[in-house]
Amino acid sequence: MMRQAWFWMAAGAALWAAVAFAVQTGKLPARLSVTSPDFSNGGTIPRKCTCTGEDLSPALTWSGLPPEARSIVVICDDPDAPGGTWGHWVLYDLPATERGLPAGVLPHSPLPGGALQGMNSWNKPGYGGPCPPPGKPHRYFFKVYALDAPLALGPGASKTQVLAAMRDHVLALGELMGTFGR
Secondary structure, three states, rough: HHHHHHHHHHHHHHHHHHHHHOOOOOOOOEEEEEOOOOOOOOOOOHHHHOOOOOOOOOOOOEEEEOOOEEEEEEEEEEOOOOOOOOOEEEEEEEEEOEEEEOOOOOOOOOHHHHOEEEEEOOOOOOOOOEEEOOOOOEEEEEEEEEEEEOOOOOOOOOHHHHHHHHHOOOOEEEEEEEEEEO
């Protein structure tokens, strides 16, 4: 019995060593903590952050960035949209020295370090708040990615372009999910 316990402790240590190595080499991203003073994870997104209100982006904060992180990407999307996942916000090349975004980031507002906002699914730059059809509330995922380098994209990139450019550069990721219905 003691021998089996030792085996599992050794196996557990080896597993954690493998996970740590994978995180260091970028093969398994580390986890970021993402929060907002505007809503809790799984909570209702306030009206002011939706199309029925002022359509303001919520304030976001994150922690747990790896020291080698160089840039941040923020993507918000709704996987419950009737026609497939709907993109509400694409923001990229935010310096990794930033630990969050204030509420109300405007589509053409200057951002730290020259960060850029891409096109949402309305084909407009910047944030477009939750605006589901009447019925069951939708889920909105605010995803934050820490990358090992800025992306080589100009202004107005699509979510697809940003995701393609991020490939093999994600060091850590986290998400905050909020709901909203009409």
